[in-house]
Amino acid sequence: MTIEHDISLKKYNTFGIDAQASAFVAIRTEQDLHELFLTGRLRNQPFLVLGGGSNMVFADNYQGLVVHMETKGIKVQGVEGDDILVEAQAGEVWSDFVRHCVDHEWYGAENLSGIPGTVGAAPVQNVGAYGTEAKDIIEVVRAYDVQTSNLRVFSNSECRFGYRNSIFKQELKDRYIVASVIFRLHREYELNLSYKALATAVAMKGYGHPTGRQVAETVTELRNTKLPDPKVIGSAGSFFKNPVVTASQHDDLKRRYPDLVSFVTDDGHYKLAAGWLIEKAGWKGKRLGNAGVYGKQALVLVNCGGCTGKEVVALSKAITADVEARFGVRISPEAIII
Ligand SMILES: Cc1cc2nc3c(=O)[nH]c(=O)nc-3n(C[C@H](O)[C@H](O)[C@H](O)COP(=O)(O)OP(=O)(O)OC[C@H]3O[C@@H](n4cnc5c(N)ncnc54)[C@H](O)[C@@H]3O)c2cc1C
Numbered sequence: 405m406t407i408e409h410d411i412s413l414k415k416y417n418t419f420g421i422d423a424q425a426s427a428f429v430a431i432r433t434e435q436d437l438h439e440l441f442l443t444g445r446l447r448n449q450p451f452l453v454l455g456g457g458s459n460m461v462f463a464d465n466y467q468g469l470v471v472h473m474e475t476k477g478i479k480v481q482g483v484e485g486d487d488i489l490v491e492a493q494a495g496e497v498w499s500d501f502v503r504h505c506v507d508h509e510w511y512g513a514e515n516l517s518g519i520p521g522t523v524g525a526a527p528v529q530n531v532g533a534y535g536t537e538a539k540d541i542i543e544v545v546r547a548y549d550v551q552t553s554n555l556r557v558f559s560n561s562e563c564r565f566g567y568r569n570s571i572f573k574q575e576l577k578d579r580y581i582v583a584s585v586i587f588r589l590h591r592e593y594e595l596n597l598s599y600k601a602l603a604t605a606v607a608m609k610g611y612g613h614p615t616g617r618q619v620a621e622t623v624t625e626l627r628n629t630k631l632p633d634p635k636v637i638g639s640a641g642s643f644f645k646n647p648v649v650t651a652s653q654h655d656d657l658k659r660r661y662p663d664l665v666s667f668v669t670d671d672g673h674y675k676l677a678a679g680w681l682i683e684k685a686g687w688k689g690k691r692l693g694n695a696g697v698y699g700k701q702a703l704v705l706v707n708c709g710g711c712t713g714k715e716v717v718a719l720s721k722a723i724t725a726d727v728e729a730r731f732g733v734r735i736s737p738e739a740i741i742i
Pocket residue numbers: 418452453454455456457458459460473494519520521522523524525526528529530531532533568580581582583631632633634639640641642740
């Protein structure tokens with residue numbers, strides 16, 4: 405384990421922003437983590453745990469230690485009837501892990517194919533797509549307390565998963581480093597076509613009883629039509645969260661904009677499609693400096709070439725102010741701005 409200084413983060417974030425970290429350490433084994441704990445640096449200096457950098461925007465250079473998770477390994481931990489318990493190290497690339505599971509006919513993760521980032525970040529944000537969330541397949545999360553260096557094994561319920569949320573983003577924010585995740589997968593394929601666009605795409609391909617591999621491939625194809633490939637166009641995926649409003653605010657907007665896209669929530673509020681609000685405000689395909697709004701999906705901000713984090717923040721503020729002025733609704737970033 406070696407701590408380096410003044411390292412460019414450009415290749416470590418999917419937006420491709422060229423910010424510098426004043427200190428940087430690659431963690432390749434759990435032993436590296438123990439050595440890092442022994443230095444005491446995580447107890448008294450700012451640090452940032454970084455996976456694939458696919459949910460982050462570096463608005464500025466980072467004055468602190470970036471802890472880059474590069475631990476690898478996928479291992480079967482046990483078999484319980486039809487279930488199979490599989491442990492993946494935090495630095496495994498999420499989409500490689502899902503492909504590995506599909507190749508080995510371990511099912512449950514296929515709807516989460518193609519999400520960028522690492523296994524270690526998946527429980528933090530409770531990644532989700534096409535009717536499945538990481539919480540549906542997570543058995544336990546093994547994580548180290550940065551204050552005491554102790555390992556804690558969090559059960560699924562202890563992670564307090566919610567929509568794009570978990571205990572690691574709330575009361576234990578910046579307190580634990582996820583070392584590995586154990587997933588409960590199935591050897592028998594259970595089809596999940598609860599997400600309408602996926603069901604339609606599968607039907608259009610003429611699959612009567614699709615296999616897990618066919619569903620994984622369909623999800624990947626669907627994603628490619630909507631989201632930019634970070635290797636080609638820099639982005640952090642969906643930049644804004646869908647705002648939640650009261651029923652009366654919703655009804656008022658619906659009267660003014662009959663084509664408003666919204667979903668009623670369990671508690672009678674309404675979630676508005678932030679992408680619709682941004683598109684309606686005329687931002688789709690627009691740019692400010694080198695930061696732009698993706699032409700195929702207004703929820704995604706993109707790097708138009710050499711863009712800085714400050715340009716992304718300026719664009720997101722301009723969009724937020726405009727949406728608020730037009731609709732009286734405040735949208736906020738889903739991406740983490742550092
Ligand atoms: C094109 C595109 C499409 C996307 N589509 C989706 C989608 O469909 N669904 C979805 O949910 N998300 C999506 N995302 C967002 C992103 O892929 C997820 O948030 C992903 O989990 C981030 O993983 P990461 O390793 O890149 O995390 P990073 O961006 O590196 O970090 C994210 C957060 O997790 C913390 N973290 C990372 N690793 C660890 C660790 N080992 N221990 C403790 N904390 C850690 C970081 O400190 C930070 O707070 C998309 C992003 C892009 C660019």
